[in-house]
Amino acid sequence: MTNKATANGVKIEGVTLTELRQICDDRGAVLHMMRSDTPEFTRFGECYFSEVLPGGIKAWKRHRAQTQNLAVPVGRIRMVIYDDREDSATKGQLQELELGRPDAYLRLRIPPGLWYGFACLGDSSALLANCADLPHDPTESDLRPIDDAGIPYRWGKQNP
Amino acid sequence: MTNKATANGVKIEGVTLTELRQICDDRGAVLHMMRSDTPEFTRFGECYFSEVLPGGIKAWKRHRAQTQNLAVPVGRIRMVIYDDREDSATKGQLQELELGRPDAYLRLRIPPGLWYGFACLGDSSALLANCADLPHDPTESDLRPIDDAGIPYRWGKQNP
Numbered sequence: 110m111t112n113k114a115t116a117n118g119v120k121i122e123g124v125t126l127t128e129l130r131q132i133c134d135d136r137g138a139v140l141h142m143m144r145s146d147t148p149e150f151t152r153f154g155e156c157y158f159s160e161v162l163p164g165g166i167k168a169w170k171r172h173r174a175q176t177q178n179l180a181v182p183v184g185r186i187r188m189v190i191y192d193d194r195e196d197s198a199t200k201g202q203l204q205e206l207e208l209g210r211p212d213a214y215l216r217l218r219i220p221p222g223l224w225y226g227f228a229c230l231g232d233s234s235a236l237l238a239n240c241a242d243l244p245h246d247p248t249e250s251d252l253r254p255i256d257d258a259g260i261p262y263r264w265g266k267q268n269p
Numbered sequence: 270m271t272n273k274a275t276a277n278g279v280k281i282e283g284v285t286l287t288e289l290r291q292i293c294d295d296r297g298a299v300l301h302m303m304r305s306d307t308p309e310f311t312r313f314g315e316c317y318f319s320e321v322l323p324g325g326i327k328a329w330k331r332h333r334a335q336t337q338n339l340a341v342p343v344g345r346i347r348m349v350i351y352d353d354r355e356d357s358a359t360k361g362q363l364q365e366l367e368l369g370r371p372d373a374y375l376r377l378r379i380p381p382g383l384w385y386g387f388a389c390l391g392d393s394s395a396l397l398a399n400c401a402d403l404p405h406d407p408t409e410s411d412l413r414p415i416d417d418a419g420i421p422y423r424w425g426k427q428n429p
Binding site: 135136137138139140141143144145146152153154155156158159160161162165166191197220229234235236238240244245260 | 270295296297298300301302304305306312313314316317318320321322325326327342343350354364391394395398401404405
């Protein structure tokens with residue numbers, strides 16, 4: 110079983126996956142991420158990148174205000190999202206997604222209130238890009254340890 | 270001689286280089302790119318990525334309206350900028366810059382009107398990220414062939 114992300118494969122309320130264009134030629138691809146006229150675009154807060162080295166896992170984080178708009182232009186990432194929002198139709202759901210080119214180059218929107226974490230898959234580093242709607246503000250996010258018992262997911266060694 | 274980019278190493282009018290933060294840990298770095306409160310930020314048009322495969326060269330392009338805000342989070346790139354603007358104090362100048370981590374992780378601003386091109390350095394692919402101030406519009410840019418005689422630069426095989 111794989112959890113390769115697909116645009117219609119979302120099961121958590123408020124999360125969206127959108128296919129992004131990859132314009133390929135023999136010099137290297139042009140990879141779309143976000144435009145000001147993208148229907149999903151609200152405002153620009155910050156663009157930054159999170160590198161994940163082979164074996165690296167970054168978990169868990171929850172934003173209270175900032176929406177994440179994520180894509181993986183390099184390498185392959187396992188993203189895990191957990192919904193414990195009191196008012197959510199999908200409370201208690203957990204979703205694993207694999208993101209990476211060429212088969213799963215999508216923009217993943219994670220609204221505030223969801224726990225998420227991600228890991229590098231395979232033997233080469235991955236890059237997660239974020240076009241968030243607010244600039245980074247450490248006071249609006251929460252962290253939990255990677256092995257937090259309140260989230261029903263165990264991060265083992267990640268294999269593709 | 271190297272042309273490693275440094276924040277005070279710009280010689281073409283209107284071009285800027287700004288050091289960006291790299292927040293490193295053993296899982297992989299967080300790499301700043303642009304924030305809405307960055308002094309240089311004007312507006313968000315489009316974020317996209319240009320992959321350059323080993324041996325790949327993408328040249329020449331000039332935008333008439335769009336400003337490029339570029340950084341290289343993965344791999345290493347040689348960027349060449351040529352100024353033939355009639356009203357420029359640096360008309361006729363050409364500048365080569367090397368961009369890449371960890372020593373030259375900078376944001377390069379290229380205003381409209383300048384010719385530029387870039388090449389992958391070394392044996393692994395590079396990624397150029399752009400947070401441009403306008404969304405892509407093919408009618409506002411011009412192209413010239415890689416060996417255009419009007420630009421005093423010859424793209425040979427690129428070695429680091």
